[in-house]
Amino acid sequence: APLDEEMLNAIVREAARSSYEVLGIRGYDLDHGTAVPLYFLQRNGWKGRVVALGYSFLSNEDHLRFGSCITRAASDTGRPTAFVASGDLSHRLKPEAPAGYNPNAYLFDQEIVEAIRESEPERIINIDQDLRKMAGECGYRSMLVAFGATKEMARACEVLNYEAPFGVGYLVAQIARPNGSSENKKSNQDDVDKQAKEQRRGGALTALARQAVETFVRERRVIEKPSLEDPMLNERAACFVSIKTDEGNLRGCIGTVEPAKETLADEIKTNAISSATRDPRFPPVAPSELSHLRYSVDVLSTPEPAKFEELDPKVYGVIVEDERGLRRGLLLPDLQGVETARQQVDIAARKAGLAPETPLKLFRFRVERFRETGAD
Structure with a gap:
């Protein structure tokens, strides 16, 4: 994407007025924080100009102020401008995560998602910094710049998607929109x-x-x-x-x-x-x-009596008992290789040690299944 020289110069001027220096970096490949959103924007037909900005290791308050500089620069150009804050949430959500595993790392992502959903960005600005460090994130300072850039705009916070398929939290959200934009249903x-x-x-x-x-x-x-x-x-x-x-x-x-x-x-x-x-x-x-x-x-769920024709191995688990209730076998639903109710009942009966043709009492139940990656 072509560089927006006018916007960049305006940002440099506004930053200087707030005693910040913007340094240009040339001759390097784009990092993932820039390349990934550009890929999706261009794939969907966007052909505009761009300014790629990296964050610093200054204070959180400095990043908020720098966001305000960007807003003033956009106003100086008089052109519609979109701001994309790019980066990941926790890198430690699963055992195979790239930064190692911490069973409490999900708390950081949970707080970020809920704060945006409740239109309370101040919760993110004031988040426990020890929690942030524990999570091993790389998107927090980008969010601070975004909050600084939109602090004078009407909040229109909306969580569009959150997932963590590889042990890294990926959040797509909107924090502000121009006047007149339609809301999602x-x-x-x-x-x-x-x-x-x-x-x-x-x-x-x-x-x-x-x-x-x-x-x-x-x-x-x-x-x-x-x-x-x-x-x-x-x-x-x-x-x-x-x-x-x-x-x-x-x-x-x-x-x-x-x-x-x-x-x-x-x-x-x-x-x-x-x-x-x-x-x-x-x-x-x-x-x-x-x-x-x-x-x-x-x-x-609580098991309920069932007739054979009411069983569905993809939806319900099954419990089989002999007529006196002395032997009982169970099979969970939606298991690989179990395609029919007959297969399901036969396997459960064998687990109970019941001989073929033994009269059976049947019960069915539902489950809520929660898995780590790789536990399928």
């Missing part, structure tokens, strides 16, 4: 809100399972209180915790059909440790394996 925002909520919740549940196993295997103790907070963890529910290797091989899976603990948090802790150490199909997990394991948590 509320239903679209509701979908985004729901998706972000589920991602945060899934991260909390699987992180708790991982923390429980790693603490027990390394230190031979059960964590007393989860360090991750989510309202769902205080509910009472049954769950299964599954552990798989990096290659996708099952390493342990144990759970409860009915709640055995007072909270889901305690249910996850107990079942996670049991999956790692008491699954009779496998030896206990060794410390050397911990970095190569992936976790998933299935939270079960």
Whole structure:
């Protein structure tokens, strides 16, 4: 994209008036923070001029002031201007993340997303700086410049998307719009809100399972209180915790059909440790394996009696019992290789040790499934 010389000169002038020096850098390839948004803009037909600005290591307040300089420069040119603040949120959201893993790093992303959703950028400006450092982010100062550039504009904060497929938080959001711009439909925002909520919740549940196993295997103790907070963890529910290797091989899976603990948090802790150490199909997990394991948590609904024709292995899990209720087998829903209700029932019956043709009582249940990457 061609350089906008007029805009750049205006920014340099306004920055100098606030005692900031803007230094030009030539002869280097664009960094990802510039190249990625330019790629998507140009792919969608944008052909305008651009000024690529890097942030500094000055104070947070300096970055806010520099944003105001950009606004004044744009006003001087008299032309419509779009400001794109580029960078990533936490780099430590999953074990395979590029900056290492921290089970609490998601709290930084959660605060950023919720602050924008609630149109409260001051929460981001005043965020706990220790939390920011723990998250290993690279987009915070870009956001500060954006907040400084838009502080005189009417807020129109909107979360468009948030995801973290590789252990790095990617947020797409709008913080201000020109007068007269149309708003997205509320239903679209509701979908985004729901998706972000589920991602945060899934991260909390699987992180708790991982923390429980790693603490027990390394230190031979059960964590007393989860360090991750989510309202769902205080509910009472049954769950299964599954552990798989990096290659996708099952390493342990144990759970409860009915709640055995007072909270889901305690249910996850107990079942996670049991999956790692008491699954009779496998030896206990060794410390050397911990970095190569992936976790998933299935939270079960209350089972309900069902007829065979009411089963659907993609939607419902199944519980089979003999007529006296002495033997019981369970199979979770949506498992690879289980395509029909007959397959599902037969596998569950074999797990219960029931002979073929044994009269069965059937129950079905739904699950909410939360996975780490690689735990499919």
